[in-house]
Amino acid sequence: MPSPAPSSSPVDPVEEPTTPLVDPAAPTPGEPDVPPVAGRRRRRLLLTFGLLTVVVLAADQVTKAWALSALEPGTRTPVLGDLFGLQLIRNSGAALSMANGMTWVLTLVACVVVVVVIRASRRLGSAGWALAFGLLLGGALGNLVDRFWREPGFARGHVVDFLAYGNWFIGNVADIAIVAAAGLVMILALRGVSLDGTRQHDEPAPGGETDEAASRDVAVDQDAPVAGAEESRG
Known part of the structure; x- marks a missing residue:
């Protein structure tokens, strides 16, 4: 008598744990959802801001070195008659030869300006503001270098001025950059352009x-x- 065939019971397949697919481009929790284009634009603006800062700082220091080597202190060299000339002086005051005798206070103010501009630059979203911040930071650093490293001492140094505008004041390249930055900030404010590039x-x-x-x-x-x-x- 044939023996009955062994009964086969169905075996449940073992389910392997699956790992959810993660999109590498997706933002991680806690990170702002910034589009790649916006990120690239922000990097370009920061690069513009940094390069302009370096250019203004270098131009200011190079021209000051030239003035110290080529000009006689107190002697005016006319360039456009009485309207504009070259005259080397040492300025203990602020830009455009104002607030003389307040070197320590002006040094502290310049340091605060540098810190504020650097911190605010992380929110840059406008090319106009990138230009304004680059001019402002480059000019502030240009005069701050003089405050720290020129005579009569650390943080009390006198700024080198040599661009004489009529009989009004004597300035330098850093002063030009600071004034240009102030004018650009006024234009951006009048147009309603915010620091992040949005408009009112x-x-x-x-x-x-x-x-x-x-x-x-x-x-x-x-x-x-x-x-x-x-x-x-x-």
């Missing part, structure tokens, strides 16, 4: 969108019934 009229609407985006949505909503009617007739 780009404020979000009550629904969280800008006015322009909200108007586009209203136009789409108004066109939708017309499109539906045309499809029903077809």
Whole structure:
């Protein structure tokens, strides 16, 4: 008598643990969701800001070194008659030969300006502000180098000025950069351009969108019934 065949019971397959796929480009928790294009633009603005700072600082120090070697202190060399000339002086005051005798205070103020500009530069989103900050930081550092390393002593050094504007004041390249930065900041403020590149009229609407985006949505909503009617007739 044949023996019965052994019964085979179904064996449940062993499920292997699966590892969820992670998108390498996805932002990690806690990091801001910054598009790659915005990140590249921010890096370009920071590069512009840094390069302009270095150029202004180098131009200021090179021209001061030339003035110290080529000009006689107190002797004016006319360039455009009485309107503009070259005259070497040592300035213990602020830019444009103002606030003489306040060297320590001005050194502290310049240090504060440098720290504030560097910290604020992390929010740069506008080419105009990158130019303004580069001019401002380069000019501030140019005069700050004189404060720290020139006579009569550390943090009390006199700034080298040699660009004589009529009988009004005598300045240097750093002063030109600072004044240009101030003018550019005023223009940006009048145009409503914020540090991050946004404009004042780009404020979000009550629904969280800008006015322009909200108007586009209203136009789409108004066109939708017309499109539906045309499809029903077809």
